[in-house]
Amino acid sequence: MTLPNKRQVRPRETLNIRIRPEERSLIDYAARARGTNRTDFILDAARRAAEDEILGRALISVTSKAYVEFLTRLDAPAKPNKRLLRVMRAPVPWKKMG
Numbered sequence: 001m002t003l004p005n006k007r008q009v010r011p012r013e014t015l016n017i018r019i020r021p022e023e024r025s026l027i028d029y030a031a032r033a034r035g036t037n038r039t040d041f042i043l044d045a046a047r048r049a050a051e052d053e054i055l056g057r058a059l060i061s062v063t064s065k066a067y068v069e070f071l072t073r074l075d076a077p078a079k080p081n082k083r084l085l086r087v088m089r090a091p092v093p094w095k096k097m098g
Helices: 021-036 039-057 064-075 082-089
Strands: none
Touching: 021 039
């Protein structure tokens, strides 16, 4: 009797693409730098791009009253609090400490 896996591994399908040698070399270099293989690198990048595209098209519907309240809060200056003051006083990394 075998125990069920927490995550079922499904076989992958094949996806063929045409690619220029210099693009393949660039992808291979980046995949090695990340410590992964070409296939996983490309799938990860394509998945992230697909998710970004879909999320970028998300539509949120609200009432006109809620929209006005949202804009009012966006336009209002931030109210000082300990956390905000700490962040605003922190040294910025792009300026050298002299």
